[in-house]
Amino acid sequence: MTERLVLLDSNSLIYRAFFAVPPLTTTKGELANATFGFASILLKSLEQTTPQxxxxxxxxxxxxxxxxxxATYKATRRxxxxxxxxxFERVKQLLEKFGVPMYSLPGYEADDIIGALARQAEAKGLETIIVSGDLDPLQLVSPLVKLMTTRQGFQNTVIYDEEMIRQRYGLRPDQxxxxxxxxxxxTDNIPGVPGVGDKTxxxxxAEHATLEGVYADLxxxxxxxxxxxxxNKEQVFKSRExxxxxxxxxxxLELERTRRTTYDRAAVLELFRDLEFRSLVPRLPPADQNLAAPAPGQPQHTVARGGQLQLGLEPAPSVAPPVETALMADADEVAGAVRAAGALAVHADVDSSGRHPALVGIGLVAGDRAWYLPTLDGVPAPIxxxxxxxxxxxxxxDAKTARRALRRAGAxxxxxxxxxxxxxxxxxASRRYHALEDLAAERLKLEVPVLPVPDRKDPLRAPTLDDRLxxxxxxxxxxxxxxEQFAVELERLGLERLYRDVELPLVDVLVEMEEAxxxxxLAYLRSLGEEFAREVARIEREAYAAVGHDFAINSPKQLQSLLFEELKLPRGRRTxxxxxxxATVLEELRGAHPVIEKILEYRExxxxxxxxxEGLGGLVDPETRRVHTTFDQTVAAxxxxxxxxxxxxxxxxxxPLG
Incomplete structure (x- = not known):
């Protein structure tokens, strides 16, 4: 089997992500959109190409x-x-924890390093996938080298091989x-011939094969x-250089360094949780990366050679071992063990995709023993x-959700x-999320696996029994x-009474409220919807009359054109x-023109x-004819x-209308 090498054009990907991914700020105030975008494309390249x-x-x-x-090369860049x-430092932390070697060389760009490594890989018979945020590496494509790049923002990718380049440009990679x-x-401030665009x-x-051919006969x-x-002949040949x-x-290219073996998954999880990249956690490969690769030898430490920087795997920190969980076979035996222990930890395996939480299974821990019980046939009487x-x-x-699911299962x-x-x-209370997997990783160094969910790549993906167990x-x-930890902290902080007398009893109240x-x-809602629709139509007519023509009142782009270009009203902040x-900008413009009042009234x-x-009607449970909202007591600070x-x-x- 031909082995595959992925080469990451890091600067290109980081810059692309920074400008393509909306600003993402952690609860600590750290901007992380470029780091998130880079991590996402890294995981996507691992998923799609499965490199060795x-x-x-x-x-x-x-x-x-x-x-x-x-001297003018890239001179226009800010x-x-x-x-x-x-x-950039966060990305390097991520790569280090993944065990990815990092290369750089004074006097040269990342593209050059990638080109050198790709050609060396080609000589060794490896297939190479270059992952970049731009199309500069297209010239490196060959039968063994492909380019994976982003398109339409940062979410979608395309892989260019020789045929794909021919289809798009009608050219070979070397052209x-x-x-x-x-x-x-x-982008790089490389001048071309004025008036000559992509098509020309x-x-x-395509017609003359090379620049020399183009200039052979004008x-x-x-x-x-x-x-x-x-x-521009002299400049064109200089631009080619x-x-x-x-x-x-x-x-x-040292294959023993670039080979993917084990990586410090716990350290990556900790970094993701610090950066609050929760959506990326399910996409992390297992610690062994499921690769048929030789077992790693001694950890490779930083080595500098010939101007290049390479970082290998570092020893993994101490983490809690996986929990050994048995599939429950004898409910009476488990019930007896729980009664003997006198204490029980419960994990409700819940399907929350419907209107109400549905119990799929129960995880139980008593002492040092753990069991999992699927509950498709209900909860056994002893349990x-x-x-x-x-x-x-x-x-x-989250006992509230657990109780609601248990009650619907007859327990x-x-x-x-x-x-x-x-x-x-x-x-x-200022923490944004209190997810179990986050708390376990941070406080216990224990990984609570996240259940796989359907995605675009695998819309039928579903957790297995082993995943749930x-x-x-x-x-x-x-x-x-x-x-055990929180009991001590609540006492130390003087919060034990608030917890015991207010917050914990509130769980019982909220369970009843959500179930009720x-x-x-519905009849009144329909009547109200019709009344509102008539009001909306009236306001639209009055808004059109205020400016003398129709416009898309719901379109931010058309509103920008109307308010700031046609009506010359003061502009607010740039987006x-x-x-x-x-609404903030429009409130400041109240009184500047009659249409402003109409737009605000329309929106309300x-x-x-x-x-x-109209919206509430679709949320009514057809069985109870009621809306069942979820009340959160752990969100508002x-x-x-x-x-x-x-x-x-x-x-x-x-x-008045509300």
Whole structure:
């Protein structure tokens, strides 16, 4: 089998992510959009290409040989934004924890290093996938080298091979440098021939093979093109030199360093949790990366050779071993063991995709033993009795959801002494999330596996019994150990009474409230929706009359054009697509033009119509004819309840219409 090498064009990917991914700020105030984008494309390249080898290349913050040859090279680029600089260090931390070697070389760019490594890999018979945020490496494509690059933002990728280049440009990979020299590259400030764009450049190179062929006889071109080519001949050939990736460099591809073996998954998880990259955690490969590779030898430490920087695997920190969980076979035997222990940690395996939480299984931990019980046939009587026995002290994480799921399965939970989600909230109310897997990783160095979910690559993906068993056992174990820690902290912080007398009893109240639901008069809602629709139509007509023509009142782009270009009203803050037309900006413009009042009035009534008059009807449970919202007591830092699915606390009751 041909082995595969992935080469990461790090600077290109980081810059691309910084400008393509919306600003993502952690609860600590750290901007992490470029780091998130890089991590996402790294995981995607591992998922899609399953390489046996991987390496990353970086530019150095010093001039290269191209700057020495041409002082204007990249001269139009702005300095690196201050908020991007720390993200480069975060990316390097991520690569180090993944065990990815990092290469850089004074006087050369990452493209050159990638070119050199790709050619060395080619000579060794390896297939190479270059992962970049731009198309500069197209010139390196060969039967064994492909380019994976982003398109349409940062979410989608495309892989270019020789045929793909031919289909898009009508050229061979080795002709891409001449193509670029003719058309120029504004990003790198490489000038081309004025008036020659992509189509003309591709046509010229396709017909004449090379720049030399293009210039061999200028008489066949139109006068304007002939004049432009002749006037810029010297510059075009200089541009070709600047655009050519150098592949003969003093860097060495050492396959024992680039080989993917084990990596420090726990350290990557800790970094992801510090950066709050929760959506990326399920995409992490297992610690052994599921590769048929030789076992790793001694850890490779930093080595500098020939100007290159390479970082290998570091020894893994101490982490808790995986929890051994047994599939429950004898309910009576397990119930007896739980009663003997006198304490029980419970993890409810819940399917939350429907209107109500549905119990799929239960993870139980008593002492040092862990079990998992699938509950498709209900909860066995001996286990149901143990769960209802309030003499047995219970610990759970998010007991409210667990109780709702248990009740719908014909069981319930009594004797709850510790809800670790509530305890975590009281200990640190400013924390945005209190997910069990996060708390377990941070406090216990214990991984609670995340269940796989469907995605675009595998829309039918579903957790297996083994997946559920592993998560439930680890989850119950984590709850038990966290419960011991939080009990001490609540006492130390003087919060034990608040927890015991207010927050924990509130769980029982919220369970009943969520199960009872809120009655909705559907007939009245329909009537209200019709009334709002008439009001919306009236306001639209009056808004059109105020400016003398129709416009898309819901379109931010058309509103920008109307307000700031046509009506010349004062502009607010700039956004990525122009100038903001949000409520804050419009409130500041009240009185500046009659249409402003109409737009604000339209938005208020349209929200009531779409979100409540029409939206609530679709959320009514057909069995109970009620809306069953979820009340959260661990979200608002002020200690108040919040609600979701739907949010019933957002109805503007202080306005006449609300």
């Amino acid at each position: 080898h991987i390496a990353a290349a970086f530019d150095l913050p010093i001039p290269t040989f191209r700057h020495e040859r041409e 300095p690196m934004p201050d908020e991007l600089r720390p993200q 891409m440098v001449d193509f670029k020299a003719l058309k120029g590259d504004t 450049a591709a046509k010229l190179i 008489s066949g071109y139109t006068p304007r093109l002939r004049e432009a080519l002749a006037a 600047l655009a050519t990736i150098v592949t003969e460099l003093p860097v060495t 149901a009795a143990v769960l209802l026995d309030d003499a047995i002290v219970k610990t759970a994480h 319930d939970l009594a004797g709850l002494a510790m809800d670790t989600m509530i305890a975590s909230y009281l200990v640190n 592993a998560r439930a056992g680890a989850g119950a174990t984590a709850a038990a150990r966290l419960g 639901g809120i009655a909705v008069d 990525g697509t122009g100038f903001s037309t949000d 009534i349209e929200k009531l119509r779409s979100t409540y008059a 002020t200690g108040r309840l919040s609600s979701r699915g739907p949010n019933l606390q957002n109805i503007p009751i202080r306005t």
